[in-house]
Amino acid sequence: MSMYWAFGTVLLLLAITAPTALAFGFAGASAARSGIAPLRWIGKTYISVVRGIPDIAFFLFFVIALDQGFEYIRHRIKCPDWSDAVRQGNDFVVCTAAKLPLGNSPQWVHETYGFMLAVLTFAIVFGAFAANVLFGAMRAVPKGQLETAEAYGMNRRQTFWRVLVPQMWVFALPGLSNLWMVLIKATPLLFLLGVEDIVYWARELGGAKQPQFTEYPHPDWRIWYFGALLIFYLCFTKVSEVVLDRIMARLTHGQATSAGEAQRKAAT
Amino acid sequence: MSCWETIADYALRSQGIGERLLPRSDFTLCQQFTLIGSGMIWNIYFGVVALCAGFFLATAVALGKAAQTIWLRKPAEWFIFIFRGSPLFIQFFFAYFLFLSLKGAYPFFSPLTSAWAGALVVLFLNTAAYTGEIFYGALQSIPKGDTEAADAYGLSGWARFRRVIWPTMLRLAWPAYTNEAIFLFHATTLVFFSGFPATQQRGDALYYANYFADKTFNPFVPYPILAGYFILLTLIVIGIFGFINNRLNRHLPQERRKAIKIRPQIIR
Incomplete structure (x- = not known):
């Protein structure tokens, strides 16, 4: 049964991550074209650093780094009179009140916390990619449109929200749909982050012998389980392709793009 | 233990040469640099061999997809769709268990269950599919004048392909192909995180980086080292491919030559 829930986990991850990453991307892109220099530097650094370094390294890195970051901040707030260093040799020690999640909390809190960390990691990484796409899209909006807005007496903010943002989506969509495909294909990496997703269940259920010494009445079926996953992803990709088109x-x-022009000609 | 001794002990550790036990405590910076660097041997091996072999299959697949007969076109299209439409991670898992059951039936397949051959086959097919799509796109955008000129010179069949179509296709596809090469190298880090076991802890760079991060609870040292190695590798790849790019474009006037731009596409 949990195997089927795992599909839900993957879909839930996609449903939460996509808007979050888009929000991160929007913030990053707006920051990168902001008039204030430090904000612009932050935006540009965010985009280029995340894009420049291999993928999974980031996933493995961020989960630990975020976890430790949160615990460190809580540690600072909750236990101000803690005298020992947080990093003792090979150990990372915070006071018990600052542990995340708290040591005595039920199992589902631990699972949800792990899931949220995964979502945040995905959002940070994909946010940088979305930021890059949106940044390009914002620059692709024809200059004339923005100049017209200025001529109508709009200020910078009004131009941004009323003219630039509504028009940029058509330029951003090819990049964003590509990103969506990449995001779908990145979901099996959840397994690496310790979330019990479909890859985990395919390994567990398909195996002939369990670590708990319960034996399934069938031989090694993992090949069929992974074959099913392969087909699941292929169908998912195909459906997304059709919808995005x-x-x-x-x-x-x-x-006023060449595709729009072609559509107009086809209609007449 | 001085750094030179560490290098002597661990520089070829990923190939099983040198000290057998991995360091267990008191990790020095030198150890981390050496072991992660030693793991890079695997990444380079997978990347280089898969690229060289995949190049030829990709040319064949691209020609197949552009062919007139349905018997060539459909298989090529399906090949590209299957490998581009599903996550590489799942492909690794599926292939591993497929090879495992093949090994059970015929001992002939036993090398394929180890990473050096099995993962290489998957990477080879995967890069062939991605590159095939790139080459197909380039094949479609060969200027009409070029093929007409070839016809006018009386070239046909093999000579036409060898002297006109193939070089033009490569020239047009090269910037995108450079990206593909870079991300193939990044994708090699997935090998030891999927089904393929690292026998006697002979892993790749990410395997060792993960080992150190697990042991020290400190992701802020090994992952940046790994990132540094990969940035170096990326620069080398760009250098080599840029050189070939110049050679492919040497007949064109300066300003029509296209420079290679990195357009990261991350996880597959």
Whole structure:
């Protein structure tokens, strides 16, 4: 039964991560084109650092780093009179009140906390990629549109929210749909982050012998389980492809791009 | 123990040469640098061999996808769809268990269950699919004038392909192919995190980085070292591919030559 819930876990992760990463990306892109220099530097550094370094290293790194970061902050707030160093040789020690989640909390809190860490990690990494796409899209909006807005007496903020943001999506969509495909294909990495997802269950259930010494009445079925996963992902990709094509067709409708032009000609 | 001794002991550890036991406590910076660097041998091996072999299959697949006959086109399309549409991580798992059951039936397949051959086959097929799609795109955008000129010179069949179509295809595809090469190297880090076991702890760079992070609870040292190695590797790849790019474009006037830009595409 948990095997089927694991599919839900993956879908839930996608459902939460996609908007969060988009929000991160939007913040990053807006920061990168901001008029205030330090904000711009932060935005640009965020985009380029995350993009420049191999993928899974980031996933493995962020989960521990975020966990320790949270615990360190809580440690500072909750136990101000703690005298020992936090990092003692090979150990990372915080006071018990600062442990996340608390040592006595039930199992589901631990699982949810692990899941939230995974979501945050995914959002940070994919946010940087989304930021890059949105940054490019913002620059692709025709200059004339922005100049017109200025000529109408709009200030910087109004131009940004009323003209630039509504128009950038059509330029961002190809990049974002590509990113969505990549995000789907990144979900099995949840397994590495210690969340019991479909890869975990495929390994557990398919194996002939369990670590708990219960024997399943079948030989090694892991190949079938992983075959099923392969097909699941292929179908998922195919469906997303079709849906995204439809959205793209809807968005290009009436836009001053070559695809929009082609649509207009086909209609007449 | 001085740093030179550490290097002598662990520099080839990933190949099983040198000190058998990994360091267990009092990790020095030198040990981390040496072992992670030693793991890079695997990453380079997987990347280079898969790229060289995949190049030829990719050319064949691209030609197959562009072919007129349905018997060539459909298999090529399905090959590309299957390998591009599913996560590499799942492909590794599936292939490992497939090879495991093949080994059970025919002992002939036993080398494929170890990483050096099995993972290499998966990476080879995977990069062939991705590169095949890139080459197919380039094949579609070969200027019409070039093929017409070839016809006018009386070239046909093999000579036309060898002297006109193939070089033009490579020239057009090269910037995208450079990206593919970089991300293939990044993808090699997945090998030992999927089904393939690291016998006697002979792992790749990420395997050792993860080992250190697990032992020290400090992700802030091994992962940046790993990132540093990968940035170096990326620079070398860009250098080599840039050199080939210049050679492919040497007949063009300066300003029409395209520079290679990195467009990261992360996880597959």
